[in-house]
Amino acid sequence: MWLKALHLIFMVTWxxxxxxxxxxxxxxxxxxxxxxxxxxxxxxxxxYFGIMTPGLILTLGFGFWMLQDYxxxxxxxxxxxxxKLLLIAFLCVYHVYCGKWLLDFKYNRNSHSHVFxxxxxxxxxxxxxxxxxxxxxxxx
Numbered sequence: 001m002w003l004k005a006l007h008l009i010f011m012v013t014w015x016x017x018x019x020x021x022x023x024x025x026x027x028x029x030x031x032x033x034x035x036x037x038x039x040x041x042x043x044x045x046x047x048y049f050g051i052m053t054p055g056l057i058l059t060l061g062f063g064f065w066m067l068q069d070y071x072x073x074x075x076x077x078x079x080x081x082x083x084k085l086l087l088i089a090f091l092c093v094y095h096v097y098c099g100k101w102l103l104d105f106k107y108n109r110n111s112h113s114h115v116f117x118x119x120x121x122x123x124x125x126x127x128x129x130x131x132x133x134x135x136x137x138x139x140x
Contacts, residue, residue, distance in 0.1 A: 003062050003065055003066050004062075004066065006058070006062045007059060007062035007063050007066060010054075010055050010058035010059040010062065011055070011059045013051060013054075013055035013058075013059075014052060014055030014056050014059050014095075015055075015124060015128060016051065016055075017047050017048070017051045017052030017055060018052065018091070018094070018095065018098070018124040019121070019124055019125070020047060021044060021047050021048060021052065021098050021102075022098065022117050022118075022120045022121035022123075022124075023117075023121055024040060024043055024044050024047065025044070025101055025105070025112075025114075025117040025120070025121075026114045026117040026118055026121065027040065027114075028040035028041075028044070028105055028110075029110060029112060029113060029114040029116075029117055030114045037105075040105070041105060041106055044102050044105065045102065045106075048098065048099060048102050052095065052098070053095075056092065056095055060088075060092075063088075078138070078140075079140035080134045080135070080137075080138045080139060080140045081134075083130075083134055083140065084131055084134040084135055087127055087130055087131050087134070088131065090127065091124070091127050091131075094123060094124065094127075101117075
């Protein structure tokens with residue numbers, strides 16, 4: 001149960017960043033002065049590298065540890081687990097894209113509007129709902 005507790009703690013940490021970073025991108029895309037731009041860069045960098053990425057690594061680490069301990073035995077029969085892992089893979093890709101957008105802002109290459117980032121801000125919510133339902137209800 002300690003593994004599950006640690007997995008959930010770091011998952012919450014990771015998702016806090018996944019929810020907040022695109023919101024910062026919304027405000028950053030709307031800003032037009034140098035001071036705001038510099039402030040957002042610092043906030044985004046600290047969130048991505050100080051909270052989100054360690055949260056991702058520890059979530060995956062404890063998750064795979066749990067898989068190694070007992071879930072691989074049921075992997076073939078547990079469609080819910082296969083779907084959950086697929087969604088987590090997509091979420092990892094989303095995380096990497098957040099890093100790309102962070103670099104786009106850093107090097108003044110951002111070509112997306114605040115509306116784009118508003119939509120991207122909703123994506124982790126859909127993933128979270130699906131993953132939680134799959135992990136708790138186990139519908140398949």
